[in-house]
Structures are given as structure tokens and as C-alpha cells.
Amino acid sequence: MTIPPANLPAVQRRGLMLVLSSPSGAGKTTISRLLLERDPNIVMSVSATTRAPRPGEIDGRDYHFVGVERFRTMEAAGEFLEHARVFDNFYGTPRHAVEDALTGGKDVLFDIDWQGTQQLAHNARADLVSVFILPPSVGELERRLTTRAQDSTEVVAKRMAKAGDEMSHWREYEYILVNSDVERSVAAVMAILAAERLKRDRQVGMHDFVSRLRGE
Numbered sequence: 001m002t003i004p005p006a007n008l009p010a011v012q013r014r015g016l017m018l019v020l021s022s023p024s025g026a027g028k029t030t031i032s033r034l035l036l037e038r039d040p041n042i043v044m045s046v047s048a049t050t051r052a053p054r055p056g057e058i059d060g061r062d063y064h065f066v067g068v069e070r071f072r073t074m075e076a077a078g079e080f081l082e083h084a085r086v087f088d089n090f091y092g093t094p095r096h097a098v099e100d101a102l103t104g105g106k107d108v109l110f111d112i113d114w115q116g117t118q119q120l121a122h123n124a125r126a127d128l129v130s131v132f133i134l135p136p137s138v139g140e141l142e143r144r145l146t147t148r149a150q151d152s153t154e155v156v157a158k159r160m161a162k163a164g165d166e167m168s169h170w171r172e173y174e175y176i177l178v179n180s181d182v183e184r185s186v187a188a189v190m191a192i193l194a195a196e197r198l199k200r201d202r203q204v205g206m207h208d209f210v211s212r213l214r215g216e
């Protein structure tokens with residue numbers, strides 16, 4: 001069952017940027033997928049990346065797969081809202097798609113790392129809602145990383161080593177979620193969203209709405 005966001009469509013609202021960050025293997029991908037399936041008001045930000053597609057990934061849906069030269073051109077033209085080097089590849093969020101969605105009242109879900117989140121906090125503070133997802137234990141993190149078949153053991157070892165660094169950034173996020181149960185985590189993110197959507201400054205149509213209520 002999907003519950004439409006409160007106050008819509010009576011009051012026009014600006015969308016928000018929902019950033020979910022976590023070390024690989026904390027369950028972020030599953031949580032993101034369920035949020036998108038259950039809430040039609042959420043759209044995913046599709047990043048550009050220089051990394052090669054993994055099996056099953058589709059250009060334009062999972063990422064915009066670009067070469068380093070194209071990435072550099074986009075960066076120089078100011079087309080990224082934020083961008084960062086993660087492992088050995090470049091990643092960036094194309095600005096226009098996000099701006100259009102926010103203006104249209106859609107909430108945009110981001111799967112970006114702490115470097116990107118810092119940039120959004122700097123460039124787009126008012127639109128940002130940031131959530132950091134932690135695994136319930138080291139053992140669970142290790143298990144999730146090694147059962148994911150797509151990456152080589154070398155990549156897995158590298159990510160495991162990076163997980164500690166990544167997790168040290170938890171303080172830079174507004175909400176911290178320990179993902180021991182996916183359904184509970186999705187419910188928690190939905191609750192965060194429900195409250196954040198009602199923030200006064202996001203309800204850009206409230207002035208007109210109240211004026212109408214007052215017969216003005």
C-alpha cells in the first residue's frame with residue numbers, strides 16, 4: 001500500500017534531496033529499491049560514472065556510463081551538483097535532472113558517498129535530508145560483501161578495508177540508521193520523509209493556501 005504524502009495536492013511543495021550513504025554491504029541498495037517501489041513521489045538521481053557497467057546494469061537507469069574525458073567536460077561546464085572520486089573512478093550528480101524534479105515537487109533519492117554529501121550540505125543545505133546506514137555488526141558486513149557475486153575478491157577486500165573509513169563519517173549525517181531489519185529500516189526512512197516533507201520552508205504553496213483559507 002502506498003500512502004500519498006500529507007498536504008498534497010492542496011499545497012504546492014518543493015521536493016527534498018534524500019541522501020542515503022553507507023559502506024558497501026550495509027543494505028542501502030535494498031532499502032533504496034523498496035522506497036522507490038513503495039513511494040511514487042520518490043525518484044532516483046542517476047549519477048554519471050567512469051566505472052565500467054557491472055552485469056545487469058543499464059546505461060541511463062543505473063548510471064550514465066561515460067568516459068573520463070566526457071566526465072571532465074561535464075565537470076568543467078558546471079553540470080554536476082557534486083562529484084567525487086570513489087575508489088578508482090569518478091562519480092557525479094547531474095544538476096538539471098535534480099533541479100527539475102525538486103521544482104516539480106518530487107523527492108530525489110541519492111546513493112552517493114560522504115564526499116558528495118558534504119558538497120550537497122555546502123551547495124544545497126536547505127534541500128538536503130541525509131541518512132547514514134550502518135550494518136548491525138562487522139560479521140554481517142563481511143558476510144554481505146562476500147555473498148555479493150559481482151565483485152572480484154580483490155574488490156571485496158578493498159571495500160572491506162574502506163568500510164571503516166567510510167563509517168567514520170557518520171557524524172556528518174542528520175539521521176543514523178542501524179540496518180538490522182530491512183522492513184524496519186524502510187519504515188524508519190518513511191517516517192523521516194513524512195516529517196521532513198512537512199517542514200514549513202518546503203511548503204512553498206502554503207502562503208497562497210492560507211490566503212485562500214482566509215478568503216483573501
Ligand code: 5GP
Nearest residue numbers: 047083084086091092093111112113115116
Ligand atoms: P558503485 O560503484 O558500487 O556503484 O558505487 C561506489 C560508491 O560510489 C558508493 O559509495 C556510491 O554511494 C558512490 N556514488 C555513486 N554515485 C555517486 C555520485 O554521483 N557522487 C558521489 N559522491 N558518490 C557516488
